[in-house]
Amino acid sequence: MSKVPVIILSGFLGSGKTTLLLRLLHEANRHQLKPAILMNELGQYDVDGGTIHTDLPGASIEKLLDGCICCSKKVEVAQSVRRLLDQQPDLLFIELTGVANPEEVADALTEPYLLNRVELKHIVTVLDAEWVLDYNSIFNTDRQLVHTLRRQMEVADTVLINKTDLVPSSHLPKIEKAVKKQNSSAAIHFTKHSEMNMEGVFAGLQPIVLSAPVVKRSFKVIGSVRKQEHTANHHHEHEGTEKSFSRVQTLTLPLAENTPITLKQVERFLKQWGGQLLRAKGYLTLSNSDGSDNRLVQFAGSRISWQPTEYEGSSYLVLIGIDLDREQMEQEWAKLAN
Numbered sequence: 001m002s003k004v005p006v007i008i009l010s011g012f013l014g015s016g017k018t019t020l021l022l023r024l025l026h027e028a029n030r031h032q033l034k035p036a037i038l039m040n041e042l043g044q045y046d047v048d049g050g051t052i053h054t055d056l057p058g059a060s061i062e063k064l065l066d067g068c069i070c071c072s073k074k075v076e077v078a079q080s081v082r083r084l085l086d087q088q089p090d091l092l093f094i095e096l097t098g099v100a101n102p103e104e105v106a107d108a109l110t111e112p113y114l115l116n117r118v119e120l121k122h123i124v125t126v127l128d129a130e131w132v133l134d135y136n137s138i139f140n141t142d143r144q145l146v147h148t149l150r151r152q153m154e155v156a157d158t159v160l161i162n163k164t165d166l167v168p169s170s171h172l173p174k175i176e177k178a179v180k181k182q183n184s185s186a187a188i189h190f191t192k193h194s195e196m197n198m199e200g201v202f203a204g205l206q207p208i209v210l211s212a213p214v215v216k217r218s219f220k221v222i223g224s225v226r227k228q229e230h231t232a233n234h235h236h237e238h239e240g241t242e243k244s245f246s247r248v249q250t251l252t253l254p255l256a257e258n259t260p261i262t263l264k265q266v267e268r269f270l271k272q273w274g275g276q277l278l279r280a281k282g283y284l285t286l287s288n289s290d291g292s293d294n295r296l297v298q299f300a301g302s303r304i305s306w307q308p309t310e311y312e313g314s315s316y317l318v319l320i321g322i323d324l325d326r327e328q329m330e331q332e333w334a335k336l337a338n
């Protein structure tokens, strides 16, 4: 049986992985390849899965929520991959949390029952051009995180220097030099909104000819794994292995139905946390003069963006950061929601 090619997407929080995944999925569609997707998110809720579903209703997705793929998740990764393979995809995308080390996933794919069924084709790492050169100084107290970010760069065969619209062009050769210093063999692409020529990634990938009859393309979520939210510092103690992330935590802030909240209030809330807040995402029903509307909010690299969304579930915001002042955040959110 042919092995299913696997493409791993890595890169720090908010660098543009999901944006890239959506492009890859459309490209897969154009090549008539049936994709399967494994998404790993920090946080109790599945924000990116919502995005994928809006964009590409029903792709086969497995989600590992609120965890990093390193420790205990490795078994779950392998099981999720197995379930996805049962859907007989032509290729499998694995999007990692921004603080995971792609090597850990490569490792999970070597489980005996997967070894002969999958083939790791690419590790694509997406970098945020605006921040990538500052990670060493921003996270200088967190050696493990700096190490993970470096490994993401080192193990990639394809590196996207993304968000080039946010930096002066004179900045780009410096980033390229820094990438080449860590990894002299990767193909480097300068991108805006993760837009790149995908031919290199798709070269040689073909629909897999199965001996069994081809199952009609399945458009459904075939499972999701929810875990308790990280409550305290999520220190990973592995004997003999590397930690994938150390002080990064998540906090989920729900918003009760019909709570009047405005875009300005949310932006003010997000901007008050300085360096401890790395990333935030959520679905919120905003009130405005014309009534209310549902929006996806994203905070990445200290910028905030809002998009309309068809999501109709309960409102919530997921915060991801380092040493989050959880209590104060919850208090401020509660004030805002009153």
Ligand SMILES: Nc1nc2c(ncn2[C@@H]2O[C@H](COP(=O)(O)OP(=O)(O)OP(=O)(O)O)[C@@H](O)[C@H]2O)c(=O)[nH]1
Pocket (backbone or CB within 6 Å): 011, 012, 013, 014, 015, 016, 017, 018, 019, 020, 048, 097, 098, 162, 163, 164, 165, 166, 191, 192, 193, 194, 279, 298, 299, 300, 305
């Ligand atoms: N200005 C600008 N914004 C971008 C670019 N690429 C992505 N974004 C925005 O950056 C935010 C984060 O993008 P995502 O693709 O969700 O990033 P991610 O790496 O999947 O984020 P995590 O899942 O949190 O790790 C979104 O608001 C994107 O629209 C870019 O090239 N330029």
